[in-house]
Amino acid sequence: MCKIYNFSAGPSILPIDVMKKANKEFLNWKNSGSSIIEISHRSKIFISMTKKIEKNFRNLLNIPNNYKILFLHGGARGQFSAVPMNLLKSFDEETDYINTGYWSMSAAFEAMKYSKTNIIDVKKIKNRKKHILKMSKWNIKNTSKYIHYCPNETIEGIAIHEEPNFYKNLIVGDFSSSILSRKIKIQNYDLIYASSQKNIGPSGITILIIKKKLLFNNKNKYIPSILDYYINYKNNSMFNTPSTFSWYMSGLIFDWILKNGGIEKIEKNNFIKSKLLYDTIDNSNLYINDIHYLNRSIMNVTFRLKHNNLNKKFLEKSEKEGLLYLRGHSLFGGMRASIYNAMPIEGVKKLSNFMIKFEKKFG
Structure with a gap:
């Protein structure tokens, strides 16, 4: 074969190696006599695991202490709605969405429900090759609450390798397909989100890296509680039952990365x-x-x-x-x-x- x-x-x-370890532990995790998918997310053994996972993730990406890490539901599509709901106070506020492909436009279409959304096209074609304008040439509005962009578009295979430096706007990055693939200057961002099914582990969770001060920003009383960053923060990402297996597997992935340089x-x-x-x-x-x-x-x-x-x-x-x-x-x-x-x-x-x-x- x-x-x-x-x-x-x-x-x-x-x-x-990760799948072998998960297979070995599946029926009897940590000598508990139970599978990881049977363990209560409120148990001391599970909470201890999540703290280690968060610590390893923070160390891998060198995330400063003024950023908080949340493990959320809903995939990246859920964040297409959650981001404007949490960062904006009213529909009248402007947002800038950088169009580089399918996923960045999907986020923009969702944002239109919650803000005055400026779609900024930065993808061009020259000599039959698609390229993206340098960030210095992006037509950013100083009046916009935040700038949203996707550094890696999985469908077209086009990417932005430049780091943002727009100091008058909040910077939001959808890193679903590029998280953990390279070093990131976390300080250049205010919020990063990434669904798990690329470099984090199996599908089921979305990791959020957010400046702590933004957790207290939300004044939108109509936001669903499950999408409210502050509520999820106060409940240690366990406002409802989390995807325990995906969380566990992400921890094994982080261990694997650490062991491999x-x-x-x-x-x-x-x-x-x-x-x-x-x-x-x-x-x-x-x-x-x-x-x-x-x-x-x-x-x-x-x-x-x-x-x-x-x-x-x-x-x-x-x-x-x-x-x-x-x-x-x-x-x-x-x-x-x-x-x-x-x-x-x-x-x-x-x-x-x-x-x-x-x-x-x-x-």
Whole structure:
């Protein structure tokens, strides 16, 4: 049986060591005689675990003490509503939403229900390559309450690697597909959110990093309690029963990152993996990537075949080789290789070798 590599955009690949540990502990966690999915979230043993998880996450990203960390429900889509509800006091306030792709626009459409939303298009095409304007050229309004952007668009494979420095506005970042993949200057942000099913663990939770002072900002009496940051903060992310298994698995992921060199080593590995794939594409006459090299995602490598009639054959042959879930998103077609933290370099090498062989035979 050939070695399987999962290139799914999410839920995504998890480290094999983490899954083995979870499997070993599943029926008898911490010698409690119960599974982790049976343990009360109010129990001392579970609360002790969550404190360790928060500490490790804070250390991994070097999060200052004036930021609080929440483990929430609802995925990133839930935050599309929660962010404006918590940061705004009235519908009359303006917000700036940076449009770089599907997910940033999805957030903007939701924000329109709660604010005067300015959509700022920063994605351009030059020489048939998509690129994103430098932040200094973004048409930001000083009157806007906050700026929202998504540094990595999973569907198109386009990314912003620049850090924000807009000092007159609050900065909100949707890091769902790039959290823990590289170092972040947390101080440059006021609020970061990230759903779990890429680099954090299985789906089920969304992690929020927020400046503590913003927790006391909300004056919106109509906000649902489950979306209220202050209520979730006061209840230690347990206003309702949390996704205990996802929380537990995220802790195992954080342990795995720490044991494997931390964010610095992860970032280095991600650069090596993405460079290998992009070099394979750039040196090819069959594969095409439409993103300018300065804005290429290191998490989601998208490409298309010059001859569309080869798409089906490419997917059939790749699956037989154990290279799974390479089909691109239905909105854009083509191929997409998601190479999150857990994807080993060996998996990317196998994909690269397959692409080269496929081109020699069919290209």
